[in-house]
Amino acid sequence: MSVESPADALDPSKLIACPACDALYTDRDVATGETARCRRCHAVLEAPRRTAMTRIIMLALAALILMVAAIFFPFLELEAAGRIQTASLLDTVQAFSSGLTAPLTFAMAALIVILPVIRFLALIYVLGPMAFGHKPARHAEFFFRLADLLRPWAMAEVFIVGVAVALVKVAGLAHIFIGPAFWAFVALVIVTVLKDNFMSRLTLWKTLERRRAS
């Protein structure tokens, strides 16, 4: 790599810059199963996996189904003094719906249910046509960017730890029964983590660009 007047000497389309630290590399194809990391900041650059796209779609679909189960089945049941109180995920979301805390209802709904669902749908929309060998769908780039943007805000796994803490707090007060929706939600978190581990952002972007051009 020559350093004199590099802008003229280097062809930008044959290069790749680390998204985290801007280190410049020549863009070579990474073999399936290998992982390319940035030499400076050790961020994963590319990690192509066999049938990664199909797996991501399947996991996103599984997550969507689990989310439906988690919303509609009873989440937690509490028994005290002969009375049973059932809380579904929707009740939890609506806990703040009275008085000054009302705006928090929207935030809760967004963090636990809406944003994760938008992410799953966006990924299915982007990767679905490509997995079946079609051209990427219209505005696929926008939806893939959206899925990436929402990633820190989808807080399902944080919510699960919150549930654990809440259970211990109430344990002395009453009997607690864990409903099927709770397990659906736990499975959802596991599936989400698996899916995000399969996703190599740069690899998917390159695939998207190649399929768009062909």
Next chain:
Amino acid sequence: MENAGTAPRILTAREAGLVGCTECGRVHRPGVARCSRCGSRLKSRDSASLQRVWAWLFAGLVVYVPANLYPMLRTTLLGKTTESTIFGGVVDLIHHGSYGVAAIVFIASIIIPVSKFIAIGYLALSVQRRVQMSAHRRHLLYEAVEFIGRWSMIDVFVVAILSSLVQLDFAASINPGIAAVSFALSVAFTMISALSFDSRLIWDADVGVNENE
């Protein structure tokens, strides 16, 4: 493993006179507005990034004050209502002997937010070269801040679950307090603050990389 002292100097896209996309890694010549691969806005370095970091950080700090002063939970037991703040909740848990959970709540709602304020401020200052910090520690700190931010939301979720579950009329009921809102806002604002950070600035601040600016 390669040694940081003897590692070859790494050329960045900026030094090569090019612009790298932070979303998809595609490299462009300067002057291109949007990435041809993913459509993200291109910027060699986001110069307004630090201003946004400071603005959101202060916003988060301001709403963190009422989050600690006002009640987080209003518990009604047999007609008697008690209000507890974040710290009060931790003390209650310790009295009940749930040390593990007390530790989780204390770490998530007090230690993490406070250390995040300090860490983000310190990072921003060190990038602006107001304070000295070794490159290695700066990278570790940035990664920690990015990873840990969302976990502060735990306490808000706990309040939501308790208030939806414990609604037994006279016997016992738990309702959220106004602090839940300001605490959630504080977490959100500091998350935006950390996300506004252009991580490339942190690497640029390493000794000897941007001396010719």
